[in-house]
Amino acid sequence: MIDGHTRTCGLIGNPVEHTMSPVIHNSLAEKLSHNLVYVPFKVEEGQILSAVEGAAALNLLGLNVTVPYKSQVMEGLVQVDELAKKIGAVNTLVRTEGGFKGYNTDMPGLYRAMRSEGIELEGEEAVLLGAGGAARAVAFLCADRGASKVYMLNRSLEKAREVAGEVNQKTGRECIYPMALSDYRELPDRKFLAIQATSVGLYPDVDRSVIEDRDFYRKIHTGYDLIYKPSTTRFMKLVKDNGGQAFHGLKMLLYQGIIAYELWNGVSVSEEMALEVYEILKEKMGIKE
């Protein structure tokens, strides 16, 4: 029941119409009997700073931030968490005295999702496909969590070099190796964890993967695609067809939301409850596996 005590959280971005975040947060609020609602707020170009100021004035408890404002929003915050600063992107705003503090829960979310599937990063040799915003954050996560080597393959080698250099420098570890996507045959002959962080294969572009060659997929023991629509990407299919296990990115979405919810409410959500919300999320999206 919405009443005078109801706290409001929400998502700011543009577009916001397809977001699944209200499902995550409103389910958690219901399960935990919190008097809280979560709503989407579409913010027009040029309005992000007034939106943040307005949210503070309206006493909103917290916000998620999505495309295209994850970097721009930082200017309107009173504080930015160290990890978010390193990554250069904020997806969660938490109310503090005087304004909002920014966090990045996407990477801890991916980490928790991987852990929940039994995937390790510590000591792993990984292949990371892409060097865009998402791949950059994954590279930070891998470096931070002790991956031994990460081959960052990107269509533009220049961009991979730039991102790898920055991550290596900021984490003080020389573990990210930039490579041109077309040079994938030069990867050592062993089995890797592969993380797919390009936009290739995302709905409606469902019939494509950045690499088609079976010889590449024979080197993958586990494939993790950040895409969750479709729930089986061509990349995932190729990994499975060649003997590996493959996962889509819906659990990452789930856990980035759960970590934001924990920050806003000072609670910790059990794995059992997380999986209950995951079932609701899958049902809403018509995903079976």
Ligand code: ATR
């Ligand atoms: P995001 O925020 O989702 O990471 P992005 O920053 O635009 O989006 O990055 C998109 C990534 O997908 C990049 O790594 C891009 O490669 P380039 O840096 O070479 O552009 C990759 N990508 C997009 N379309 C691609 C395609 N057709 N083939 C190969 N890589 C592609």
